[in-house]
Amino acid sequence: MPTVIEMTDLRKSYGGRAVVDGVSLAVEEGEIFGILGPNGAGKTTTVECVEGLRVPDGGRVRVTGLDPVADHDKVARVLGAQLQESELQPKLTVREALELYASFYPSPLDWAPLAERLGLTGKLATRFGKLSGGQKQRLFIALALIGNPRVVVLDELTTGLDPRARRDTWKLIEDVRDRGVTVLLVTHFMEEAQRLCDRIAVIDKGRVAALDTPAGLIRRSAGATVITFTPSAPLDDHDLAALPALAAIERKDGRITLSGTDETVNAVITLLARNRITAHQLRVVDATLDDAFLDLTKEEAA
Amino acid sequence: MNTAVLRTEFRLFRREPGAVFWVFLFPTLLLVILGSIPSFREADKSLGGLRPVDAYVPIAVLIALIMSGVQTLPQALTGHRERGILRRMRLTPVRPSALLSAQMVVQGTVALGSALLALLVGRLAFDVRLPKQPGGYLLALLLAAAAALALGSVVSSLSRTTKIAGAIGSAVFFPMLFCAGVWIPVREMPHAMARVVQLTPFGAAARALDRAAAGQWPGWEHLGVLALWTVLLTAGAARWFRWE
Ligand SMILES: Nc1ncnc2c1ncn2[C@@H]1O[C@H](COP(=O)(O)OP(=O)(O)OP(=O)(O)O)[C@@H](O)[C@H]1O
Ligand SMILES: [Mg+2]
Numbered sequence: 445m446p447t448v449i450e451m452t453d454l455r456k457s458y459g460g461r462a463v464v465d466g467v468s469l470a471v472e473e474g475e476i477f478g479i480l481g482p483n484g485a486g487k488t489t490t491v492e493c494v495e496g497l498r499v500p501d502g503g504r505v506r507v508t509g510l511d512p513v514a515d516h517d518k519v520a521r522v523l524g525a526q527l528q529e530s531e532l533q534p535k536l537t538v539r540e541a542l543e544l545y546a547s548f549y550p551s552p553l554d555w556a557p558l559a560e561r562l563g564l565t566g567k568l569a570t571r572f573g574k575l576s577g578g579q580k581q582r583l584f585i586a587l588a589l590i591g592n593p594r595v596v597v598l599d600e601l602t603t604g605l606d607p608r609a610r611r612d613t614w615k616l617i618e619d620v621r622d623r624g625v626t627v628l629l630v631t632h633f634m635e636e637a638q639r640l641c642d643r644i645a646v647i648d649k650g651r652v653a654a655l656d657t658p659a660g661l662i663r664r665s666a667g668a669t670v671i672t673f674t675p676s677a678p679l680d681d682h683d684l685a686a687l688p689a690l691a692a693i694e695r696k697d698g699r700i701t702l703s704g705t706d707e708t709v710n711a712v713i714t715l716l717a718r719n720r721i722t723a724h725q726l727r728v729v730d731a732t733l734d735d736a737f738l739d740l741t742k743e744e745a746a
Numbered sequence: 747m748n749t750a751v752l753r754t755e756f757r758l759f760r761r762e763p764g765a766v767f768w769v770f771l772f773p774t775l776l777l778v779i780l781g782s783i784p785s786f787r788e789a790d791k792s793l794g795g796l797r798p799v800d801a802y803v804p805i806a807v808l809i810a811l812i813m814s815g816v817q818t819l820p821q822a823l824t825g826h827r828e829r830g831i832l833r834r835m836r837l838t839p840v841r842p843s844a845l846l847s848a849q850m851v852v853q854g855t856v857a858l859g860s861a862l863l864a865l866l867v868g869r870l871a872f873d874v875r876l877p878k879q880p881g882g883y884l885l886a887l888l889l890a891a892a893a894a895l896a897l898g899s900v901v902s903s904l905s906r907t908t909k910i911a912g913a914i915g916s917a918v919f920f921p922m923l924f925c926a927g928v929w930i931p932v933r934e935m936p937h938a939m940a941r942v943v944q945l946t947p948f949g950a951a952a953r954a955l956d957r958a959a960a961g962q963w964p965g966w967e968h969l970g971v972l973a974l975w976t977v978l979l980t981a982g983a984a985r986w987f988r989w990e
Contacts, residue, residue: 495837520839527837531829533754535761540754547750548838591838 445472448508448595448626449494455502456489464489465650466503476617476627478641478658480634482741486650487630488528491597494628495525507595521550524593526584528600528630534573538564538583541572542590549591558586561616563609577604585613589620596620599630614640634733648741658733665736667691667703671712673723674699679715687711691739703731747851748844755848759856765818769853770860772813773806774867781872792934800875801931803868804955808890808926808948810860814853815894816901816915816922822849823902824911833990842989850895857891878961882954886964889972890951896979897922897947903986925949932956944968947975 449471456464464486471477481487492498493505496512496519505512512519532541542555559565562582567575575583581604588596601617602610610633617640621627631637637644638658646654646661654661662668679700684693689708694701702708709728716723759765777799780786786798793801826832826845835842868874877883901918905911925932926948932940933956943949950971954964 497833497836516836517839517841520837523837525837527830527834529830530834532831532834533758533826533829535758536754540757544750544754545838548748548840550839587834 445474447471448473449477449628450506451490451494451503452505453503454490454493454500454505456486456493456498456500463650464493464500467647467650467652468503469645469652469655471626471628473626474621474624475642476621476629476640478637478644479628479630479647480632480637480644480737481647481653485647485741487647488599490647491525491599491628491630492527495523495597496520521591522594523597524588524591524595525597526588526599526601528603530584531580532572532583534571536572537569538572538575539568541583542568542586545587546590551592552590553592555586555590558589561612562586563612578606578609581605582609582613585616589616593625595626595628597628601629601631602633602636610636634737638733646737646740654740661740662731662733662736665731665739667735667739668731669703669705669709669728670731670735671702671704671709671726671728672699673726675716676722676724677719679719679721683715683719687715699725703735747847748840751840751844752848752851755845755852759822759852762818765822766856769810769814769818769856770863773809773860774864776809777802777806777864777868778871781868787872793931794933799868799872800959801927801933801956803864803874804952804959805927805931806864806868807861807887807955808951809923809928810857810864811891811894811951812919812922812926812948814857814860815891815898816918819849819853819895819898820901820905820911820915821908822853823899824905824908827902827988827990828907830990836989846899846987850899853898854891854895857894858887861887875959877955877959879958879963882962882964883958886951886954886958886969886972889969889976890947890954892976893947893951893972893979896976896983899983899987900979903983903988922946922948925952927952945971947972950975 447470451467451469454464454467455462467490479487479490489498493500494507494512496516499513507519508522510519542559546552546555559568562585564582564586567579585601588598602613605613614636617627629640641658643655643657644661645652654664656664687702687704687708688711689705691703702712780802781799789795789797823846832842832845835845865876869876901914902911905914925943925946932943932949932952935943944953950968954968954972958964
């Protein structure tokens with residue numbers, strides 16, 4: 445698979461503070477690549493360097509082999525983007541916006557079916573200023589796709605969308621990917637990342653904290669498996685603390701919650717059997733991407 | 747220049763009743779109101795035998811240019827920047843400069859249309875003679891429009907927000923009207939004052955239009971002042987303008 449977006453040691457500072465601090469990534473053709481990270485981690489700054497809207501202080505960015513700043517015109521023809529924040533002329537109608545932006549590209553998509561899929565057909569005559577937040581967001585998704593791009597960068601794709609629109613949008617993005625388009629997606633929704641992304645980079649304080657498939661991230665995080673039960677007799681803290689691969693213990697109202705790995709599960713069962721203790725309401729669940737994310741960005745929260 | 751952007755900006759201008767009124771209708775309306783005063787239709791010796799209404803036609807023309815240059819153009823440009831519309835444009839193969847030049851063309855065309863309306867209404871309603879030196883008049887008009895648009899671009903370059911653009915626009919607006927001769931026609935100003943005023947873009951434009959209206963060549967010194975201002979202001983705007 446050829447690399448479509450490549451970042452090498454990307455750096456950007458504002459006021460002497462490194463906001464992007466040596467990010468290296470390679471996004472391959474036809475994949476949906478996710479970027480997760482806490483607020484202010486540098487996600488938008490990173491993707492706006494890819495779009496050519498910000499000029500990096502150091503490092504290298506290439507989009508289909510082109511420099512987004514020096515070859516801006518060429519990159520603009522193959523890259524579509526939805527910004528985290530933007531507006532259009534308040535009195536421009538949805539239809540006019542779609543027609544106008546379609547006219548900018550050499551071989552645009554037909555805007556009518558696109559508007560249909562994004563639920564904008566009933567709003568074509570509405571002015572931008574009169575759209576709801578979610579409708580504006582849908583219009584910007586349409587504008588990102590209208591030029592029939594090879595690469596799409598979406599910064600907070602479904603923020604502000606209702607649950608149904610969110611699911612419809614996911615389907616749309618999957619269809620776009622199935623046509624061979626490469627997608628770079630910034631998101632705060634773990635469900636979205638888990639469903640859409642082939643690979644995910646977790647960015648924290650301007651650096652890549654982890655890069656893996658969604659399943660890989662969950663597996664790698666400490667406490668990928670969570671065990672909860674109410675023991676029929678008190679358990680010794682020492683015994684619990686000695687469990688292998690244990691990430692955390694929590695006791696609440698007589699209930700014990702342990703996070704660890706499959707190895708921990710086996711050891712707990714052995715421990716209980718040895719002490720002839722019954723585990724009431726035993727639950728063993730896999731951690732979610734949410735848990736993995738919180739684990740990977742722990743220091744930031746503290 | 748991108749024609750789709752140009753068409754869109756024209757359409758959007760028409761949806762701004764305030765801009766349409768102040769740039770396109772107000773100058774002529776002012777002319778009609780002043781022309782309705784009987785004494786404005788009597789020949790005045792201090793105006794070299796012209797009637798005040800004759801002298802006010804070029805002033806109405808300049809008001810149209812000033813309105814679009816220092817009021818509506820900076821508002822539109824700064825608004826486009828403030829809202830991130832110019833930034834969004836940078837993501838497309840069409841450069842944001844297409845939006846900038848489209849705004850210039852729209853504002854310039856509407857202002858020139860407004861000037862034409864003032865000339866026509868003056869002719870039809872008050873029997874004001876059309877310029878006797880039409881070539882010179884047109885040249886002076888185009889140069890004055892270019893200077894007005896360049897001034898507007900500088901105002902927009904220096905304003906981070908539409909509020910600031912509004913404030914600077916208003917601060918510049920009244921001195922510009924004064925120079926154009928709204929209160930005292932430039933030719934009637936005391937000599938020393940006239941000399942200074944003629945060095946400003948609209949003072950020079952007022953003199954050039956007056957002379958062309960009377961059938962003379964507008965005078966290279968006035969046209970030169972206009973051209974110099976246009977060049978300086980354009981250079982300033984090019985240097986200071988920010989896309990975001
Ligand atoms: N133009 C700018 N000038 C100064 N500081 C900036 C600028 N843009 C971003 N920053 C700073 O850089 C840091 C990273 O911002 P960025 O927008 O990239 O974060 P993010 O990861 O996208 O966050 P969020 O999840 O909130 O969107 C923030 O601390 C922000 O204050
Ligand atoms: Mg962001």
